[in-house]
Amino acid sequence: MTTAHKLSFDVQLSDHARTAAERERVLANPGFGQHFTDHMISIDYTEGVGWHDARLMPYGPLTLDPATSVLHYAQELFEGLKAYRQVNGSIVCFRPYANAARFNTSARRMAMPELPEETFVESLELLVQTDREWVPTTEGHSLYLRPFMIATQVGLGVNYPSRTYKYMVIASPAASYFAGGVKPVSVWLSTEYTRAAPGGTGFAKCGGNYAAAFVAQRQAVENGCDQVVWLDAHEHRYVEEMGGMNLFFVYGDRLLTPALTGTLLPGITRDSLLALARDMGLRAEEGRISIEEWQAGCESGELTEVFACGTAAVVTPVGSVKGADRSWTVGDGTPGPLTLKLREELIGIQYGSRPDTHGWIHKIC
Numbered sequence: 018m019t020t021a022h023k024l025s026f027d028v029q030l031s032d033h034a035r036t037a038a039e040r041e042r043v044l045a046n047p048g049f050g051q052h053f054t055d056h057m058i059s060i061d062y063t064e065g066v067g068w069h070d071a072r073l074m075p076y077g078p079l080t081l082d083p084a085t086s087v088l089h090y091a092q093e094l095f096e097g098l099k100a101y102r103q104v105n106g107s108i109v110c111f112r113p114y115a116n117a118a119r120f121n122t123s124a125r126r127m128a129m130p131e132l133p134e135e136t137f138v139e140s141l142e143l144l145v146q147t148d149r150e151w152v153p154t155t156e157g158h159s160l161y162l163r164p165f166m167i168a169t170q171v172g173l174g175v176n177y178p179s180r181t182y183k184y185m186v187i188a189s190p191a192a193s194y195f196a197g198g199v200k201p202v203s204v205w206l207s208t209e210y211t212r213a214a215p216g217g218t219g220f221a222k223c224g225g226n227y228a229a230a231f232v233a234q235r236q237a238v239e240n241g242c243d244q245v246v247w248l249d250a251h252e253h254r255y256v257e258e259m260g261g262m263n264l265f266f267v268y269g270d271r272l273l274t275p276a277l278t279g280t281l282l283p284g285i286t287r288d289s290l291l292a293l294a295r296d297m298g299l300r301a302e303e304g305r306i307s308i309e310e311w312q313a314g315c316e317s318g319e320l321t322e323v324f325a326c327g328t329a330a331v332v333t334p335v336g337s338v339k340g341a342d343r344s345w346t347v348g349d350g351t352p353g354p355l356t357l358k359l360r361e362e363l364i365g366i367q368y369g370s371r372p373d374t375h376g377w378i379h380k381i382c
């Protein structure tokens with residue numbers, strides 16, 4: 018058999034969906050990740066059977082046995098992408114097949130089953146079509162989509178990965194991630210903690226990476242900074258990421274972003290900005306930068322801008338840097354021109370005011 022079994026979704030609409038007035042109240046001030054739409058997707062997996070029981074159902078709590086594997090051993094992974102209402106009224110996603118592919122890369126690392134890319138994208142389409150009224154019309158707002166997968170086997174044995182899993186998608190209307198728009202963030206260099214080590218799970222989008230990061234993020238805040246910057250595990254010298262975002266360093270018309278060594282999360286925003294920078298005639302390179310080079314570059318004026326990027330916060334300038342024994346400012350601490358130009362270009366493609374020359378836009382309805 019070469020034809021893959023195509024899952025069909027059972028559709029069970031909510032009988033307690035929010036009224037238009039209730040929805041508008043949420044959409045007036047959605048925040049980030051605090052409110053959810055009326056429906057969700059669920060697909061189950063059983064070893065030997067494959068994926069089954071695909072359904073769209075009313076949003077609501079799960080009932081899990083206290084001995085469910087994910088609650089103890091964190092065999093879990095997730096994705097994050099957005100549905101945008103474009104200027105012509107269409108609702109679209111940005112590169113959803115890239116998220117589908119990364120979901121499966123994460124799944125392989127976590128010894129979890131892969132989901133066919135078409136099923137992943139179809140699940141997003143069904144949820145967004147059903148809850149399309151929840152896609153904000155306010156400029157810069159979007160519907161954040163959160164696909165995830167958990168190990169559902171009941172039992173505390175650890176000699177074999179779970180034999181059953183649940184894939185789900187939930188959706189949350191979102192304002193800008195960092196309140197205050199393109200305000201530069203201050204970052205804390207974490208030399209005490211490590212996010213990811215070679216051979217570990219740094220390239221996989223799994224909850225465990227975040228669980229281990231909260232203590233460092235809290236330390237950043239205690240030191241008066243907004244975000245933590247992760248360094249390499251060996252020497253605590255080479256820059257890897259900022260919180261849940263990738264980093265770019267701008268030297269005039271040359272951009273540098275840390276190479277994907279296996280300890281970094283391969284961001285789709287990162288990949289898209291590398292392409293857009295090249296479209297603009299800039300040199301965009303993947304390489305390595307130490308904190309000494311970062312500081313020296315800012316002090317000599319050679320390193321003109323630094324920004325972080327990711328789906329949730331798009332492009333966010335980095336204004337100042339602080340570590341245990343040093344601190345410095347990037348440029349004059351305000352958002353740089355290339356940071357703002359790349360941000361505008363990407364947002365323009367996502368919202369349909371700029372041409373999509375790379376075929377990144379996936380129309381949903």
Ligand SMILES: *Cc1c(COP(=O)(O)O)cnc(C)c1O
Nearest residue numbers: 261262263282284285286327328
């Ligand atoms: C999701 C994520 C990113 C950004 O990825 P995008 O695909 O651009 O949203 C960067 N770093 C980490 C640790 C992440 O989890």
